[in-house]
Amino acid sequence: MLDVTAGQSAPVGGVVVDQERLTLLFVIYNERLVRTLRGRLGSRWELAEDIAQETWAKVVQKLDTCRASDDRAFPWIAVIARRAASDYFRLARNTRELPTDFGAEGPVGLAPAFGSPVEVDVHEQVALDRLTAFIRGEMEVAA
Structure with a gap:
């Protein structure tokens, strides 16, 4: 878990992250992100939460590229989630026997x-x- 200290940046996995912004985005959008994924994945709620977690991991890596203001960042996060879901299903399809x-x-x-x-x-x-x-x-x- 990130140690959130207001206004500070910290390295996470070799990436410097604005922890205050990341925390704000998480608080604002996590519930909406999980709800959106659950709506698209039907009864596979655990999978929606796993993909949301993977999405936030990718947001950490790409946060410095987000040019949207915090109150308009959900479309950017949703694109990352869509790609994370596609990656999951592509991997699952290619490894299924x-x-x-x-x-x-x-x-x-x-x-x-x-x-x-x-x-x-x-x-x-x-x-x-x-x-x-x-x-x-x-x-x-x-x-």
Whole structure:
């Protein structure tokens, strides 16, 4: 946590931060930021809070580039949040693994842990198709 001393700047992760301004922005906009992210992410409230935390970490790094006055800085923060969410979902999409080898245990973990309802439906359909093929293959071997 930042040690906030009014009117002072301090290095945070190699970046000099105006702690007073950062604290003011956090107090003014954090609740609005989390509420906005929750509205966009639906029932994934924990994810909204994680992305908000990542957003504030990036705000710390980029605060010196913000030219907006403190009372008009939310659009700037919202752009950072949008990019943080995109980074999260891009990383999640690129690291997600779908089972392709059912082996002796049968299919495991057919649906992804997250994703939009459309993505989940597509993945569920693919999983059901694979399961059907697996069962048919097993039935043909047994017959």
